[in-house]
Amino acid sequence: MSKEITSRQQDYSQWYNDLILKGGLADYSAVRGCMVIKPYGFALWENMRDVLDKMFKDTGHVNAYFPLFVPKSLFEAEEKNAEGFAKECAIVTHYRLKADPNTKGKLMVDPEAKLEEELVVRPTSEAIIWNTYKGWIQSYRDLPILVNQWANVVRWEMRTRLFLRTAEFLWQEGHTAHATKEEAIIETEKMLDVYADFVENWMALPVIKGIKTANERFAGADETYCIEALMQDGKALQAGTSHFLGQNFAKAFDVKFSDKSNKLDYVWATSWGVSTRLIGGLVMAHSDDDGLILPPKIAPFQVVIVPIFKGDDEKKLIDEKVHTLIQQLKQLNIRVKYDDSDNARPGWKFAEYEMKGVPIRVAIGARDLANNVAEIARRDTKEKTSVNLNELAVYIQNLLNTIQESMFNKAKAFRDEHITEVNTWDEFVQTLDTKTGFVSAHWDGTPETEEKIKEQTKATIRCIPLNNKQENGNCILTGNASTQRVLFARAY
């Protein structure tokens, strides 16, 4: 089985695709740039979604649902936002098909069913939501509005990759409305913290919190906060963004509120989102040449049990012990699968669950039973141990925590090794080309310089880290004065 996976060294990009397809996370579809999320991949997404959803609710948010379509006239209301997304939109122009008179059994778009106004399939929902909020907000008593939506969105990307960049993807988008600028900024930062907490403590992926430069800012935002993670090939991945939208959308959609002294003002806004793209980052950051390695806290199955037996009698004895174990594990809220199917040999199953990244594999054979033990294998380190059956459930519980922590530490060590301070252009280029990772360098603060660096090296400014150290220096490209280092990287 593992032989079917391209190694990272051979072709990192193909390795990634192999894992997604052969690990059973997703499949290509008949629609350009759209993928099918397979049951195993969707179970992973459900676990991520459920944790995030609880975090949102624990911070006072509620869910709602807004239309998939945005009328063109609303879409264009906030000009920067419209400009940012106009080039990659799916547009609905008609509402009916009819029989094609020239080809039996075929359908054609009915030219008589042309919409008066075209509809944009939402690439993001600020426009339709702020148009709605206009009707919900009159006074400070109606604020804050703390709404989140789980939805599909469509961005007609030219080059797509499973999970990382697909034409349609699943995400959540929070859209909040506030009476003051301060409150909106606090919300923006709070949700960035929620994302960092989730990605680090559930996905075992260390992130750097920061602010985007004007060039990389969300179209329509005053400030974009982000969390940036590092992949094994040394490229960065934007894992989540939280936008302070100022009063831009309130002005575009004329959403005003009267404060306690009856003064009218525009409402302050934030929006924030993470998507199925996170799954791509998870795969790229943790997996190896034998398959996926999933963090226990969000793995669809945390433990798989494989029996090794000859004949029904041995099987029956093993079943008995396993059923007790399963009960014990379930009481500890551990997600366990017993694969006693008879259409594959244990070796095949071992490779299959290695491929699927199940954190712990338990193998029990007749000889193990005689000794009242089972063989435990960790997916992340491949270490094997023999453990007494009486202690197994608690052992597994502890081991799951160990694996979660160990995966985070490994990823963090790799990430920390791959933040390099450089002071010259040559060092900068060489680090990007050979060592890869984040490069911490001085930049003169102008969009022009940022653009030139991108053109010459394909590296972008991933973020200006929060609480960034202020120090005098010289821009690596122009030599102009700079007050702080920023983090560059090539990125997904």
Place this chain on the structure above:
Amino acid sequence: MSKEITSRQQDYSQWYNDLILKGGLADYSAVRGCMVIKPYGFALWENMRDVLDKMFKDTGHVNAYFPLFVPKSLFEAEEKNAEGFAKECAIVTHYRLKADPNTKGKLMVDPEAKLEEELVVRPTSEAIIWNTYKGWIQSYRDLPILVNQWANVVRWEMRTRLFLRTAEFLWQEGHTAHATKEEAIIETEKMLDVYADFVENWMALPVIKGIKTANERFAGADETYCIEALMQDGKALQAGTSHFLGQNFAKAFDVKFSDKSNKLDYVWATSWGVSTRLIGGLVMAHSDDDGLILPPKIAPFQVVIVPIFKGDDEKKLIDEKVHTLIQQLKQLNIRVKYDDSDNARPGWKFAEYEMKGVPIRVAIGARDLANNVAEIARRDTKEKTSVNLNELAVYIQNLLNTIQESMFNKAKAFRDEHITEVNTWDEFVQTLDTKTGFVSAHWDGTPETEEKIKEQTKATIRCIPLNNKQENGNCILTGNASTQRVLFARAY
């Protein structure tokens, strides 16, 4: 507050809209026929979804996600299905907007970004899913496939109504693949049972299980099973459908499997779905002229507590008692809201939660405290009782069960009273016009007669009940021989 609601007698249809809008379930949107599901409505949907999702998983199903778009060539592959949905499809024809050269700040569809093949926004996903299953199924070992999807779908309905019939709606669609016809039929019936169980035991809505006539069958199905509920105005509502698809989609998409003896055959299929339409049914079946009445099992809040006080001292004493009560209720897994906001008077809050259909209201004032009691009000019957605070939590727990049962019984009594056997055309018409409800009558079994009856009375055959009694009779319209009665009704 209640004065703002149109009464059922005055205008049933307006009463319904008032409840949806003023109860905070949904709002109109800027997109024709699409609605915004507001937080309170979405919390209701989340509760329904979570229960159904667990039921699906408990019966062996897993979730997945398939693309929103269906290429036209796939859409037309299963001819009956395509024909059934072609007239109400949103069609994506372009993938880019550009600046309108004639109007500054406006966008227009870029004619150079026309898709080679148009994409249909899924009205249902059989086509895209069976095109995918083709790659997943080779042998009997790959079967059954028991997949469900929670998704949005779009049907360009000409006349829309909040929840009941919207252009975009949320639903789940199960799509299963089987090696034998028998297994597929068992699955179809099993999921009908799951729906009936959910609608009766969670939504407190009695349903009749049956089979649709050929006229009313899902386009592309060999047999459509359904559950039919009755609304307070005597109209029926199709609450869920489960389709036995035969080998129609397997043939259209060439999905074959080899059985144990290596013989190739087409795969057997089912699909089944319920949608946000259920919320419309829930509202219409249970509510009254003062607002919504929600069944405790799925109500976003099961209990609301309203304090009645003068000054901070009284408030503090009440708070103390209430916090204890809330803890007790939460330990019993009861969803409770304490509305101690100071921007509305108790009377206003009473009306508000009556409108929102919260099953139990608890009011606690200073005098109540002195007597160690609180006033309990049932939303469904409006009965009020004074209950000792020490017993309150358990009292509420029991009362929630009582309300759930009582709501079902009330709806069932109404439904049962509104099933009328008739034997002549005059009786038939008169019953539809005056008594309303289901009319049980003989029908000669032909689509032509069914169509004529529909034209003359607007009544359709809602279903042929499962295990229907066989008896000889004469068709109410044609007088031709009939072997069983079927259920007619006017319907949503």
